[in-house]
Amino acid sequence: MPSKKALEGLKVADFTWNIVGPLATKYLAEHGATVIKIESQDRPCVTRTSPPYADNTPGINRSGWFTEWNTNKYSITLNLKHPRAMEIIRKLIGWADIVGENFAPGVFTRLGLGYELFRQIKPDIIMFSASMQGQTGPHSPHPGFGMQLSALSGFTELTGWPDRGPVEFYGPYTDFIGARFLAVAVLAAVDYRRRTGKGQYLDLSQYECAVQYLSPLLLDCSINGHVQTRLGNQSIHYSPHGVYRCQGEDRWCAIAVTDAKWPDFCRLINGKELINDPRFATLLMRIKNREELDKRVESWTMNMSAETVMSMLQKEGIAAGVVQNGEDVHNDPQFAHREHFTLLNHAEMGKHTNSRVAFRLSKTPGYLDRPAPCLGQDNEYVFTSILGYSTEEFVELLAEGVLE
Amino acid sequence: MSRTGSESMLSPFRVLDLTDHKGLLCGKILGDMGAEVIKVEPPGGDSARCIGPFYKEHPDPEKSLFWFAFNTNKKGITLDITRADGCEIFKRLVADADFVLESFDPGYLKGLGLGYEELRLINRRIILVSITGFGQSGPYRDFNVTDIIAMALGGHMYMTGDPDRPPVRCTFGQAYLNASVEAAIGALVAHYHRELTGDGQHVDVSIQESVAGITLDQQVWWDLNRINVKRAGAFRIRPDNNVRHRFIWPCKDGYLVFVMIGGNWGAKSLGALTKWMDEENMATDLLKTMDWEKFDWGKLLQDEVDAVMAPIGYFFMSHTKAELFEGAIKRRITLYPVSNARDILDSVQLKARDFWIKMEHPELNDSLIYPGAFVKATETPLTLRCRAPLIGEHNSQIYSSRLGLSDQDIRILKENRII
Numbered sequence: 001m002p003s004k005k006a007l008e009g010l011k012v013a014d015f016t017w018n019i020v021g022p023l024a025t026k027y028l029a030e031h032g033a034t035v036i037k038i039e040s041q042d043r044p045c046v047t048r049t050s051p052p053y054a055d056n057t058p059g060i061n062r063s064g065w066f067t068e069w070n071t072n073k074y075s076i077t078l079n080l081k082h083p084r085a086m087e088i089i090r091k092l093i094g095w096a097d098i099v100g101e102n103f104a105p106g107v108f109t110r111l112g113l114g115y116e117l118f119r120q121i122k123p124d125i126i127m128f129s130a131s132m133q134g135q136t137g138p139h140s141p142h143p144g145f146g147m148q149l150s151a152l153s154g155f156t157e158l159t160g161w162p163d164r165g166p167v168e169f170y171g172p173y174t175d176f177i178g179a180r181f182l183a184v185a186v187l188a189a190v191d192y193r194r195r196t197g198k199g200q201y202l203d204l205s206q207y208e209c210a211v212q213y214l215s216p217l218l219l220d221c222s223i224n225g226h227v228q229t230r231l232g233n234q235s236i237h238y239s240p241h242g243v244y245r246c247q248g249e250d251r252w253c254a255i256a257v258t259d260a261k262w263p264d265f266c267r268l269i270n271g272k273e274l275i276n277d278p279r280f281a282t283l284l285m286r287i288k289n290r291e292e293l294d295k296r297v298e299s300w301t302m303n304m305s306a307e308t309v310m311s312m313l314q315k316e317g318i319a320a321g322v323v324q325n326g327e328d329v330h331n332d333p334q335f336a337h338r339e340h341f342t343l344l345n346h347a348e349m350g351k352h353t354n355s356r357v358a359f360r361l362s363k364t365p366g367y368l369d370r371p372a373p374c375l376g377q378d379n380e381y382v383f384t385s386i387l388g389y390s391t392e393e394f395v396e397l398l399a400e401g402v403l404e
Numbered sequence: 405m406s407r408t409g410s411e412s413m414l415s416p417f418r419v420l421d422l423t424d425h426k427g428l429l430c431g432k433i434l435g436d437m438g439a440e441v442i443k444v445e446p447p448g449g450d451s452a453r454c455i456g457p458f459y460k461e462h463p464d465p466e467k468s469l470f471w472f473a474f475n476t477n478k479k480g481i482t483l484d485i486t487r488a489d490g491c492e493i494f495k496r497l498v499a500d501a502d503f504v505l506e507s508f509d510p511g512y513l514k515g516l517g518l519g520y521e522e523l524r525l526i527n528r529r530i531i532l533v534s535i536t537g538f539g540q541s542g543p544y545r546d547f548n549v550t551d552i553i554a555m556a557l558g559g560h561m562y563m564t565g566d567p568d569r570p571p572v573r574c575t576f577g578q579a580y581l582n583a584s585v586e587a588a589i590g591a592l593v594a595h596y597h598r599e600l601t602g603d604g605q606h607v608d609v610s611i612q613e614s615v616a617g618i619t620l621d622q623q624v625w626w627d628l629n630r631i632n633v634k635r636a637g638a639f640r641i642r643p644d645n646n647v648r649h650r651f652i653w654p655c656k657d658g659y660l661v662f663v664m665i666g667g668n669w670g671a672k673s674l675g676a677l678t679k680w681m682d683e684e685n686m687a688t689d690l691l692k693t694m695d696w697e698k699f700d701w702g703k704l705l706q707d708e709v710d711a712v713m714a715p716i717g718y719f720f721m722s723h724t725k726a727e728l729f730e731g732a733i734k735r736r737i738t739l740y741p742v743s744n745a746r747d748i749l750d751s752v753q754l755k756a757r758d759f760w761i762k763m764e765h766p767e768l769n770d771s772l773i774y775p776g777a778f779v780k781a782t783e784t785p786l787t788l789r790c791r792a793p794l795i796g797e798h799n800s801q802i803y804s805s806r807l808g809l810s811d812q813d814i815r816i817l818k819e820n821r822i823i
Contacts, residue, residue, distance in 0.1 A: 006597035031593050052621065052628045064624030134780070139753040142733050143673075147651070148740040151661040156652065156742045158575045159564060160637075165659055166652060166742055167637040169574050170563040171620035180585040181433075185779040187592035188413035188437045192784055194599060195416070200783035208759055209778050211748055212429075213581045215473030220457035221745035222773050223469070228457075228745060231575045233552060241552065243561070243570045250634075252571055254556035319548035321557040323571050326626030326633060329559040329616065337542035340613055341623070353627045358583065358613035359590035360539070362520070362606035364597050 005032025006364040010190065013096035014038060014073065015113075017045045019146065019172060020130050020206060021102035022069040023179035024186065027357055028098075029072035030366035036092065036382055037075045037373065041404045044375050045070070054349035060375050061348040067372035071344065071354050075373035076382045079404040080111050088402065089113065091387045093121045097193075098186060102130040105140045115201040124199040126189045130182050132174075134205030146172020146206070153210035154217070160230045177213065178206035239286035240265075243323055244298045246306040252323040253301055253309040259283045261318050268316055269300040346371040379403050412438025412784045417502040417595075420444055420494075421478060422485075425452040426549075426611065427507040427535040428474035429584035434503065434591065435477030436778065436786050442497070442802065443478040444485070447821045449795040459768060465795065466767065472792045476763070476774060480793025481802050485516060487822045494518065496807060498526050503591055507535040510545050520606040531594045531604040533587050535580075539610040549611060551577030558615025559622050566637035583614035647706050650713055652742065655720040659742035660728055662720075664712065666699025674699065676735045677716070686719045749773075763791045799823060 010033035014025050022037075022045070029035040039045050050065040051058070078085055093099060099118055101108050108114055108129065115127045132149050133139045150156055150173040160167040182204050193199055211218065217228045235241040238256040246253050257265045262283075266275040274280060274296065279289045286293055301309050306322040313320035322328060330353070335341060338360065341353045354368055383389045383397065397403055415438040421431035422444050435441035443450075452474075453465035460467070484490040495518075498504060504523065506513060513519050513534075520532045534540060537549025538557075547553075555561045555573045565572035590607040598604050616623070625631045631643060638652035640663070651663045666674060674696040681687035690711055701709055720728065725741035732739035741747060754760065761776040777786035803809045803823065817823045 006593050010596070027589055027593070050621075052625045052631070054628050056629055064628045065621055068621070068624055133753050134757055137753045137756040139733060142738075143736060144738045144740060145663075147663065148661050148738060151652070151659075151742045152740045154743050154745060154748055155574060155578075156659070156661065157744045160572060161566070161569060164566065165638055165654055167565055167572065167635075168652065169578075170560060170635070171618060173618060176582070176618040176620075177585070180582070180589060181778045183589045184433060184437075184585065184592060185413075185781065187589065187596060189781065189784075191592070191595065191599065192413045198783050200781055202782075203780040204778075205757070205780075207753070208757070208775070211754075211775050212778050213578065214576060214745065214748070215775050216457060216470040217576060217745045218749060218775060219469040219473055219772060222749055223459055224457065224461055226457065226461075228576065233570070233572055234575070235552070238550065243552070243556065243572075245570070252556075254552045254561070256550040256552055314544075314547050317548060319550045319553045321547075321549075321553035323556040323561050324559045325562045326559070326622045326631070329619075329623055330626050332557070334538050334542045334544040334557075334610075334612065335616070338539055338610065338613065340616070349628075353623065355616060355623060356613075357589070358586045358611075358617050359607050359609040361590065361594050361597075362608065363603065364594075364605065366593070 003364055005366060006361060008032035010034070011095055011097045012036065013092040013099040015099065015101040015103075015108070016130070017102065018047060019069060019175040020178045020182065021100055022047070023176065024130070024182035025073070025100065026069050026071065027183040028186070030357055030368060031361075031364070032366070035073040036378075036386070037070065037073045038078050038092070039075055039375060040079055041077050041376065042079065048375065054346075054352060059348065064352070067346065067349070067352065067354050070372035071368040072370050073373060074378035074382055075376055076379050077376035077403050079402055082400070082402045082404075084397070084400065084402045086112070088387070090121050093118050093125060095386060096122070096125065097190065098126045098128070100128040100130070100186070104143060105129070105131050105135045119199065122199075124193055124197055126186065126193060126199045126202070128182060128186055128202040128204060130178055130204040130206065132205070133207045135203045146175035149174040149206055149210065153207060154214050155210070158228065158230050161232045162230060166230060174206045174210045178204060178209045181209040181212075234290070236287060238319075239283055239290060240293055240297045242294055244294070244301040244309070246301050246304055246309055248305065251306045253306040254321045254323055255297065255309070255313060256319040261316070262286070264316050265313070265318055268312060268318075269297070271296075271300075342368040344368060344371040347374050347377065376403065412786070413781070414439040418442070418500065419503040419505060420497055420501050422504065422506040422508070423535065424450060424507050425455060425470070426580045427505055427584050427587060428452060429581055430505050430533065430535070430587040430591070431478055432474050432476060433585065433588045433778070436788075438784070439503075441478040442798070443475055443480045443793060444483050444494070445480060445795065447482045447484055447823060449482070453795075472772070473774070475792035476788050477790060478793055479790075479798040479801070480796065481799050482796040482823050484822050485518065489817060490822045491516060491518065493803075493807065493823075495526055497802075498523055498530060501527070502529065502595075503531050503533060505533045505535070505587065505591075510534070510536050510540045524604065527604070529598055529602060529604045531591055531598060531607060533591045533607040533609065535583050535587050535609045535611065537611050539613075540608045544612075551579045554579035554611045554615050558612045559619045560615050563619065563622060563633050563635050565635045567635055567641075571635060578618075579611050579615050582618055583609055583611040586614045586617070642702060647701075647704065647709060649701050649709050650717070653717060653720045655723055655725055655728060657724045660720060660725060660739055661742060662716075662737075662739045664701055666696050666701070670738065671696035671699065672736065673738045676737045677739070680731060680735055680737070681715065681719045684719070686715060686722070688715045691715060761788045763788055765791055767794060796823070
């Protein structure tokens with residue numbers, strides 16, 4: 001039986017959509033916060049229309065994307081343009097500790113909503129707005145998504161091979177960076193309010209979060225005039241270092257050998273001639289002759305499975321890891337040990353899997369105990385049990401089209 | 405011991421930061437939000453001080469830009485916790501601390517008598533945050549980790565790179581940074597609970613899982629459709645028929661990203677781009693007559709996609725990154741340059757937001773420009789209060805003033821390399 005969760009009692013009115021906002025509130029929901037996701041029938045959360053779908057059948061309650069970032073949450077639908085919408089929003093803000101949105105800057109305020117209004121309803125409300133480049137500044141309104149911001153933030157330039165153009169560092173990377181910083185900021189603001197009674201407004205720019213990761217390179221440029229670019233899988237700290245082809249289709253093992261472990265590595269790969277080869281005798285030589293060294297290593301790995309290479313090397317204290325695809329990740333024994341993937345039974349999708357966060361609290365761990373909600377599935381529960389409407393009043397709201 | 409404090413989000417709290425390069429960013433984040441963070445290094449300095457780049461390209465443990473970047477807002481002491489005196493001093497510091505951050509191998513601290521159970525007896529409030537490659541237990545518990553290993557086992561590498569080349573990582577390692585922010589979240593979730601109950605706990609962070617957390621949809625494609633998402637380099641590739649279209653494009657002086665999506669997502673953008681191209685006589689009839697609302701590259705064959713891409717490619721090649729970005733902003737085209745460090749430093753948006761903070765480095769007789777706050781908070785603005793510490797910079801403040809060690813004792817500890 002799972003123990004009590006750390007954030008039980010924390011209440012979030014969640015206007016977020018897509019990835020950055022929902023992923024931030026996922027951290028909260030996973031640890032027991034009550035997160036009410038405010039969607040509308042007209043404009044369901046955009047990730048609901050992203051493949052992959054259960055059984056390859058599209059549907060707004062069948063998207064794997066949506067489920068990954070929305071487990072444990074409640075979904076209500078609210079027509080934000082309905083005359084009675086404001087009455088409901090007032091109740092939601094009155095109930096909530098935290099309210100958040102991540103629309104393009106200006107969208108929320110054009111709906112008549114925002115921190116100025118919310119703090120009149122609830123003076124100590126904590127509100128966050130997450131956006132690509134912040135609520136202010138000349139580029140604030142410029143539309144875009146994480147895959148593009150990732151390029152603006154410098155990650156694309158740093159990924160790929162020196163003899164070619166850059167490649168995508170897979171995914172809308174800056175969404176994930178922003179979501180994590182956002183979760184941190186929200187939790188810290190909650191503590192500040194606990195101590196002082198004061199809420200506040202958090203303006204999070206995913207761009208400003210993302211460039212934190214590249215600080216050393218920014219300093220390098222401003223001080224030394226050096227502009228770092230992509231170097232494939234090169235390293236100056238390990239040699240050999242890279243990914244090496246193994247047996248099978250598109251199977252690779254990453255290997256990183258420290259200077260101290262070089263003799264052990266040679267012994268393991270039966271490289272009698274390797275340990276005596278002057279081209280590879282020292283770290284400097286190995287780095288200088290890295291292309292030949294990589295070929296030599298690959299002549300060993302290509303006859304073995306990636307799993308065998310990894311376990312042989314790790315047993316000897318040498319860092320190695322299979323380059324895992326989706327199937328590998330699903331079958332990963334360490335993920336299984338950590339119960340990283342949770343099997344959930346979704347109302348429409350049936351049995352499927354979602355991921356947990358990357359940390360475990362020893363006394364009050366987070367769990368995924370409820371599948372991601374179907375659109376508006378919790379209308380009745382939220383409106384009657386949380387917002388205090390009677391069943392008759394709830395039916396009236398439905399009839400008036402407020403919950404669309 | 406609970407303190408009150410209203411200067412910043414985490415002002416009353418004290419952090420002992422034992423992390424190496426795998427976890428430095430965690431302590432910096434807590435420090436950015438006002439906590440007092442004491443970086444505890446081995447005598448002589450942490451090994452992360454050897455990581456470049458370096459100030460004026462001079463490798464030196466007091467000039468590592470990596471160290472500077474991820475240790476702002478921290479004080480610094482030197483302490484050998486493996487020695488009896490060092491261990492005892494550490495325990496005294498724990499008695500008065502709220503968080504301990506570490507990234508040693510699983511079991512290492514326990515072996516020194518400093519595991520969570522021992523720390524809890526000293527201070528039941530203590531929250532111990534441990535960052536390791538794979539977690540405190542399990543079949544990979546004792547595996548060695550580096551950035552490339554974590555990116556591989558976490559699943560991200562498989563999906564990154566050109567299809568005709570090996571999988572590739574980001575040249576500047578990302579795994580530890582993601583784990584460090586994840587650790588900060590875990591610390592604050594535990595903190596919320598601790599302030600209600602008075603009890604701390606152990607937060608077990610996995611770098612491998614932190615990487616899995618940035619893989620977007622790798623696991624759900626396998627889980628739901630038994631498809632392995634494959635790397636596609638600078639393209640989007642349809643898994644059913646291998647039709648591909650560019651989304652990273654070369655231009656006159658570099659590269660840019662522009663996704664050719666029609667319909668709701670991108671019709672306006674494509675329309676605006678066509679108009680711009682037409683103004684410069686570079687739009688083909690195909691583009692000018694295209695119904696972008698209905699455009700769905702998923703329904704086209706390769707030669708049809710190529711016919712759309714070719715003129716766009718020529719147009720991009722005739723302009724610089726700066727020209728294209730400026731035009732994109734004016735015309736609301738979702739186009740972004742592939743930026744490098746210079747472009748980021750020159751960003752008008754970041755300047756307009758007062759993002760950069762100048763920090764004095766008296767020891768270098770210089771002041772350096774750092775990224776500023778990761779969030780703009782109206783009541784408790786984040787700021788950089790101090791630059792990264794020099795080796796043992798706050799030994800005197802902590803050992804002498806705070807712990808009351810005598811000058812003689814400090815000298816003995818120093819000469820025996822315990823501090």
